[in-house]
Amino acid sequence: MLRGINIKDLLLLSLGNIRGGRIIYKRSKTSKLYSIALTPDVQDVINQLQSGNTLIGVLSDAELKNRPQLVEVIVQKRKVINAHLRKLGILINSKEALSTYIFRYSYANISRQLGYSKDLIAEALGHSYGNSVTGIYLEQFDNAVIDEMNRRVVDAVL
Numbered sequence: 001m002l003r004g005i006n007i008k009d010l011l012l013l014s015l016g017n018i019r020g021g022r023i024i025y026k027r028s029k030t031s032k033l034y035s036i037a038l039t040p041d042v043q044d045v046i047n048q049l050q051s052g053n054t055l056i057g058v059l060s061d062a063e064l065k066n067r068p069q070l071v072e073v074i075v076q077k078r079k080v081i082n083a084h085l086r087k088l089g090i091l092i093n094s095k096e097a098l099s100t101y102i103f104r105y106s107y108a109n110i111s112r113q114l115g116y117s118k119d120l121i122a123e124a125l126g127h128s129y130g131n132s133v134t135g136i137y138l139e140q141f142d143n144a145v146i147d148e149m150n151r152r153v154v155d156a157v158l
Helices: 007-012 040-049 061-065 067-091 102-113 118-125 132-137 143-157
Strands: 022-026 033-037
Touching (some): 007 067, 033 143, 061 067, 102 143
Antiparallel strands (some): 022 033
């Protein structure tokens, strides 16, 4: 739904990240700016989970304000989420251990199964693609193209 967003970035999304029908944020690892269409499915999830200023309600406003402890709080939340995902994996007899990276892996794999290029998938995930020199000459993929790929991935899952 959110192009394989990293768990740290997902936890940090706030109401301020919603602008003009899109979720706009900088990925914490790379500082790359993302602009993801706010689809009805995503809005439904936000409506169910939103609490305080955060979009999914896992971090409290107090935790967000305590900057010195925020990194450790996120690490602990990720550990708890991963523990729950591992239990879920056991319940569904998953061959692979589930973790928060499942968002990114699943997004990339489903996109590829739908026939999208590695370059487009890399762009959607925020990876650099191709040779760094060649990359200078390539235009970034238009948001509309990535939005369409994202819609098709979500449709394949739902």
